[in-house]
Amino acid sequence: MPTLPGAFLAWAAYRADRAEAVCDTDTKTEVLAAAVAAAESRQRAQLIGPGAHRIDVTFTHRPEPANNAVGAQREGRLGSIVAYYQRLRPARLVITGEPGAGKTLLAVELVLGLLTHPGRGPADPVPMRFSLANWDTSRPLQEWLVEQVHAQFRDCGLSLADVRGLVHGHRILPVLDGLDEMDTATTRAARRRATHALQQLNAYQDPTGNAPLVLTCHTPQYAELAALDLRMRKAARIELDPVTPAQATAYLAARSTSPARWTTVLDALTTAPNGTLARALSNPWRLNLAATTYEQRHPDTLTYLRHPDQLLPLASPSVVGDHLLALYLQAAVSQHPTRPGRYRPDQAHRWLAALAAHLAAAPASAAPGTDIVLHRLWPMAGPHRVRTADALLTGLLALAVGFTSAVGATLGTWFTAPLANGTELTDPRWPIRDDLVVGLTAVLLVGLVFGLATGSAAGPPTGLPLGFWAGLTWGSTFGLYVYSGAGRRYVVFLCCAHSRLPWRLGTFLHWAYEGGILRISGMAYQFRHRELQDWLAARPQA
Incomplete structure (x- = not known):
C-alpha cells in the first residue's frame, strides 16, 4: 500500500511531467508561429508588389438563412479584419468574392494580424493557409493537415509526432484557400470534392463545439453550393466589394x-x-x-x-x-527585383505557358489544377516516355558506379540549387532535394557495408575495393529506386522535357516567384492569379 510521502512524490512527478509537456507544446507552437509569420510576410510582399502599396478593400456580411456565427458586423475592411474575426462566435469565417477581388490577400492579412496581435498568448493556435486544390477528401481533414504542416515545416525541428499533437490539440487554425478550385462546373453536386469538404468542415469540432477555421471561395461557386443547402455551418460569410474609383485612383x-x-x-x-x-x-x-x-x-x-x-x-x-x-x-x-536579365520574356512566356497548359489538361472529372509540384510534373513529358527512360537510367546507374555517387550528388544540387543559402522555410524544391539526398545516402551506405563484409571475407588487398564497387552497383539500383522515387523521376522528367522546360526548372520557378509572377502555397508554386494561368494556357507563344 503506497505511503503518503510516496503518493505525494508520484503526484508531484506527474504534475512536473504535465507542466513540461505543456511548456514543450507551447515552445513548438511558438516556433511554428515564427516560421509561418516569416513565410506569410514574404507572401504578402509578393502579392502587394513594389512599394508595399495596398488597397484597403471593404467587405459586406452576407447572412445565411440559418446557422450563422454571432458577432459579425455588417461591414468591414482589410485593415480591421483581425478585430472583425475575433468578435465571431464561433470563430468561423467564409471569405467570398469575385476573381481578383483580394481573397488570398485578405486571408494572408488575417494570418499575419493574428500572429502579431498584442494580445496573442503562447497557447493560441497558429493560423496557417492551406490550398484546398490538393486535398483528397476521402482522407480525414486532420490527417491531411498533419501531412501538409509536416511537409512545410519539418526543417523547423518539428517531428511528425509533434505536428500530429499540434493538429489534434487544435493548436493549428486552418485557413483553407480555394474551395472553388476543387471541382469543374460540370461535376455533379454529389460527386464534388467541395461537397465532401464542407461535410468534413461542418463536422470539425474542438472541446468547445465548432472548431475555428477560415475558408475562401469565389462568390458564384459558393452561392451555387449554398443554393443546395451546402454551406459552412456556424460561420459568418463575408463578400469582398469591388474597388471604388476613389480607391483605384489613390x-x-x-x-x-x-x-x-x-x-x-x-x-x-x-x-x-x-x-x-x-x-x-x-x-x-x-x-x-x-x-x-x-x-x-x-x-x-x-x-x-x-x-x-x-x-x-x-x-x-x-x-x-x-x-x-x-x-x-x-x-x-x-x-524583377534581383535578377531582371536572367531569362528573356519569350523564354519565360514559353515555359510558363507549357506549365499552365499542363495544369489545364486535367481529367474531365477534376478541376484544372493550380499547384505546380515539382515531383508530380512527370506526366507532362508523357508517362510512358518517362517510365521507359526511368528504367533505362536505373540500369545505366547500376553500371556507372563511382560516377553514380558523384554525379548524383551534383544533380541533386544543380537541378534544385540554390537551396542552402537564404532560402525560405517553405521551399517547394525541398522534397526533391531531400529525396535525392536520402537515395544517394542509401547508395553509399549499401556500398560501404557490402564492401566491408566482402573485404573481411576475401581479404583486404582485393576484397575491399571489389566489395565496395559491387555494393555501389547494387546499392545504386536499390537506393535510387526504393528511397528516391520522386527525386529520380524528377531528374528523368527534366531529361525528357528539356525541349519544353529549362534544365534548372526549380531555379526558374523560384525566380518567377521572387518576381511576383508565381506565388507559394504550401509546398507548391501557383500562378499569381488564375486569370494569368488561363491566359497563358491558351497562348503557348509570346
Missing part, C-alpha cells in the same frame, strides 16, 4: 513614380465610375497589372515604354484584361 497615383502621366486615366475613373475602364480596374489584381505594365522603363535610357492613355480607347473590360496580360510578363521580367 492606388495608381501611389504606385506611380510620375502621377502626372496617369492624369487622364485617373480623370476617366473619377468622371465615369460605371465606364469601361472603371469596371475593368475594379479589383486589386487588375490594378496591379496596370501599374506594373505601365511603369515599365527601357533598361538603358530609363524612359517609359508606354503611356497609360493607351488604356482609354479599349472597348470592354475583357479587352482591357487581355491587353494588360499581354504586356505583364515582359514588364514583370524587366522589373
Whole structure:
C-alpha cells in the first residue's frame, strides 16, 4: 500500500511531467508561429508588389438563412479584419468574392494580424493557409493537415509526432484557400470534392463545439453550393466589394513614380465610375497589372515604354484584361527585383505557358489544377516516355558506379540549387532535394557495408575495393529506386522535357516567384492569379 510521502512524490512527478509537456507544446507552437509569420510576410510582399502599396478593400456580411456565427458586423475592411474575426462566435469565417477581388490577400492579412496581435498568448493556435486544390477528401481533414504542416515545416525541428499533437490539440487554425478550385462546373453536386469538404468542415469540432477555421471561395461557386443547402455551418460569410474609383485612383497615383502621366486615366475613373475602364480596374489584381505594365522603363535610357492613355480607347473590360496580360510578363521580367536579365520574356512566356497548359489538361472529372509540384510534373513529358527512360537510367546507374555517387550528388544540387543559402522555410524544391539526398545516402551506405563484409571475407588487398564497387552497383539500383522515387523521376522528367522546360526548372520557378509572377502555397508554386494561368494556357507563344 503506497505511503503518503510516496503518493505525494508520484503526484508531484506527474504534475512536473504535465507542466513540461505543456511548456514543450507551447515552445513548438511558438516556433511554428515564427516560421509561418516569416513565410506569410514574404507572401504578402509578393502579392502587394513594389512599394508595399495596398488597397484597403471593404467587405459586406452576407447572412445565411440559418446557422450563422454571432458577432459579425455588417461591414468591414482589410485593415480591421483581425478585430472583425475575433468578435465571431464561433470563430468561423467564409471569405467570398469575385476573381481578383483580394481573397488570398485578405486571408494572408488575417494570418499575419493574428500572429502579431498584442494580445496573442503562447497557447493560441497558429493560423496557417492551406490550398484546398490538393486535398483528397476521402482522407480525414486532420490527417491531411498533419501531412501538409509536416511537409512545410519539418526543417523547423518539428517531428511528425509533434505536428500530429499540434493538429489534434487544435493548436493549428486552418485557413483553407480555394474551395472553388476543387471541382469543374460540370461535376455533379454529389460527386464534388467541395461537397465532401464542407461535410468534413461542418463536422470539425474542438472541446468547445465548432472548431475555428477560415475558408475562401469565389462568390458564384459558393452561392451555387449554398443554393443546395451546402454551406459552412456556424460561420459568418463575408463578400469582398469591388474597388471604388476613389480607391483605384489613390492606388495608381501611389504606385506611380510620375502621377502626372496617369492624369487622364485617373480623370476617366473619377468622371465615369460605371465606364469601361472603371469596371475593368475594379479589383486589386487588375490594378496591379496596370501599374506594373505601365511603369515599365527601357533598361538603358530609363524612359517609359508606354503611356497609360493607351488604356482609354479599349472597348470592354475583357479587352482591357487581355491587353494588360499581354504586356505583364515582359514588364514583370524587366522589373524583377534581383535578377531582371536572367531569362528573356519569350523564354519565360514559353515555359510558363507549357506549365499552365499542363495544369489545364486535367481529367474531365477534376478541376484544372493550380499547384505546380515539382515531383508530380512527370506526366507532362508523357508517362510512358518517362517510365521507359526511368528504367533505362536505373540500369545505366547500376553500371556507372563511382560516377553514380558523384554525379548524383551534383544533380541533386544543380537541378534544385540554390537551396542552402537564404532560402525560405517553405521551399517547394525541398522534397526533391531531400529525396535525392536520402537515395544517394542509401547508395553509399549499401556500398560501404557490402564492401566491408566482402573485404573481411576475401581479404583486404582485393576484397575491399571489389566489395565496395559491387555494393555501389547494387546499392545504386536499390537506393535510387526504393528511397528516391520522386527525386529520380524528377531528374528523368527534366531529361525528357528539356525541349519544353529549362534544365534548372526549380531555379526558374523560384525566380518567377521572387518576381511576383508565381506565388507559394504550401509546398507548391501557383500562378499569381488564375486569370494569368488561363491566359497563358491558351497562348503557348509570346
